[in-house]
Structure formats: C-alpha cells, structure tokens
Amino acid sequence: QSALTQPPSASGSPGQSVTFSCTGTSSDVGGYNYVSWYQHHPGKAPKLIIYEVNKRPSGVPDRFSGSRSGNTASLTVSGLQAEDEADYYCSSYAGNNNPYVFGTGTKVTVL
Amino acid sequence: QVQLVQSGAEVKKPGSSVKVSCKASGDTFSRNTISWVRQAPGQGLEWMGRIISILDITNYAQKFQGRVTITANKSTSTAYMELSSLRSEDTAVYYCVRDAMTTIVDWGQGTLVTVSS
Numbered sequence: 001q002s003a004l005t006q007p008p009s010a011s012g013s014p015g016q017s018v019t020f021s022c023t024g025t026s027s028d029v030g031g032y033n034y035v036s037w038y039q040h041h042p043g044k045a046p047k048l049i050i051y052e053v054n055k056r057p058s059g060v061p062d063r064f065s066g067s068r069s070g071n072t073a074s075l076t077v078s079g080l081q082a083e084d085e086a087d088y089y090c091s092s093y094a095g096n097n098n099p100y101v102f103g104t105g106t107k108v109t110v111l
Numbered sequence: 112q113v114q115l116v117q118s119g120a121e122v123k124k125p126g127s128s129v130k131v132s133c134k135a136s137g138d139t140f141s142r143n144t145i146s147w148v149r150q151a152p153g154q155g156l157e158w159m160g161r162i163i164s165i166l167d168i169t170n171y172a173q174k175f176q177g178r179v180t181i182t183a184n185k186s187t188s189t190a191y192m193e194l195s196s197l198r199s200e201d202t203a204v205y206y207c208v209r210d211a212m213t214t215i216v217d218w219g220q221g222t223l224v225t226v227s228s
Contacts, residue, residue: 003155034213045115045218046206052214089156093213098172100148100215102156 004029004090004103011109012080019076022090022103030071034093037066037075040105041086050075077108085110113138113209115145115219122225128195131222133207140188141165146210147181147192151203161210162190197226 005023012018022029022037029035037050048057050066053073063078073092077084090103118132133145146161160171162181169181180193190207202225209217 032213036214038215038218045220047218048214048216051216057216091156091215096170098158099161099210099212100146100158102148102158104155 001028001094001098001101004092004101006088006090006103006106008104009107009109011111012077013111014080014082016080017076017078018080018108019074020088020106020108022073022075022092024071024073024092024101026071028071028092028094028101029068029073029090032093035066035068035073036091037064037073038089038091039084039086040089046089080110082110084108113143113217115207115209115217117205117207117219117222120223120225122227123197125198125226125228127197128193129197129224130191130193131205131207131224133190133192133219135188135190135209140183141185144210144212145181145183145190146208146215147179148206148208148215149203150206151200154203159192159205164190194224197224199226202226 010018010020035053038046040046049060049064053068054066065076088106094101114137116134141164144163147159162169164183183190204221206221207219208215
C-alpha cells in the first residue's frame with residue numbers, strides 16, 4: 001500500500017485561509033468515507049481534527065474543515081492563527097487487512 | 112477521550128527486542144482497540160497492528176508478521192508492543208493509538224526506539 005500524497009508545505013498569513021490536498025486511490029480515499037486529518041506539533045501527541053471526511057470532534061474550532069472529491073481529500077484552515085503552525089497528516093481507512101494508510105504530511109507555516 | 116501515556120525512549124542493539132508500553136486512562140480500557148503506528152526518520156506513518164481488547168484478538172500488518180507481538184493487560188489498562196530481531200531500519204518513533212476500527216481517535220506521545228550497534 002502506498003502512502004497518500006500530500007504537498008510538503010503550505011503557508012499563509014494570519015487571518016488568511018490555506019487549503020492542501022491528500023491524494024490516494026479508489027482503494028482508500030475514494031473508496032471509504034473514513035478520511036481523517038491530524039494536527040501534530042513536534043514533541044506532542046498528534047490530535048484528530050477531522051474524521052469521516054468532514055466531521056469535527058468536539059472542541060475543534062470550525063476554522064478547520066474537510067472535503068473530498070474523488071480520490072483526493074482536502075483540509076482547509078480558515079482564519080489562520082499562530083498556533084495552527086504544525087504538521088498535518090491525512091489518513092484513510094483501507095480495508096481490514098491493513099486498515100490505515102497515511103499521508104506524507106504537510107508542514108503549515110504561519111507567516 | 113482516552114489519555115495514552117507511553118514508556119520512555121530505548122536504545123537497542125541490532126538483533127535484540129524492544130517492548131514499549133502504553134497506559135490508558137479516561138475510558139474503559141477493555142472496550143477499546145489499541146493500534147501501534149510508527150514513523151521512521153524522514154519517513155511516513157506506518158500501521159503495525161492492533162489488539163481488540165474486548166475479544167483478545169490481534170491482527171498485524173503483513174510487513175511485521177512474525178516480528179511484532181501486541182498484548183494487553185486489562186487489570187492495569189496497559190497495552191504492549193514487542194518488536195523482535197531489531198535492525199537499524201526499525202529506528203523510529205512508535206505511537207500507541209486508540210483505534211475506533213475506521214478512525215484513529217487518540218494518540219500517545221510517542222516512544223523513540225533507536226537501534227544502533
């Protein structure tokens with residue numbers, strides 16, 4: 001199973017929006033409604049911010065939103081804040097034998 | 112939500128084994144499934160296997176079959192991941208995660224395992 005493809009970096013100024021993608025195949029991203037996104041500040045535990053393509057766990061600001069078109073999922077961070085600077089990983093369910101495939105990660109920089 | 116606290120960093124020799132622990136709190140441990148995910152330096156995240164505590168069932172990624180063993184002690188709410196026949200390519204940060212079977216919900220803080228002679 002190949003990793004999901006993410007751009008290595010994305011950036012924006014405070015208050016702006018940034019969107020980046022996560023491309024897989026019909027066997028993962030396009031085949032199941034189980035795409036998740038995680039925010040990872042180095043040295044801390046990653047945090048779930050989007051699940052089932054576009055749902056937010058309790059406590060996650062609505063500045064974070066997810067979507068999907070075909071085999072490509074996207075994460076949008078609106079109203080960028082300094083604390084949004086982190087690594088972001090997507091993940092998709094990919095079936096029982098090897099249930100999770102992960103993205104390569106996108107480093108978001110707040111300029 | 113479940114808090115997952117992992118054991119500390121390890122340095123191991125090639126050919127040896129490592130056992131990493133993951134203590135869960137905040138929810139009923141026996142109802143949860145715990146998976147292990149690793150990230151080697153400069154590499155992506157990789158699912159290794161899981162234990163479905165309530166059923167005492169494990170399944171492992173084919174890549175790690177025969178080398179990884181995941182166990183759980185319900186009385187102490189602690190899961191363990193043991194990886195044997197270590198090689199330099201196993202140098203990575205190992206995470207325990209709470210697995211909702213289609214989504215990874217919570218992550219431990221990670222344990223760095225360094226394999227070096």
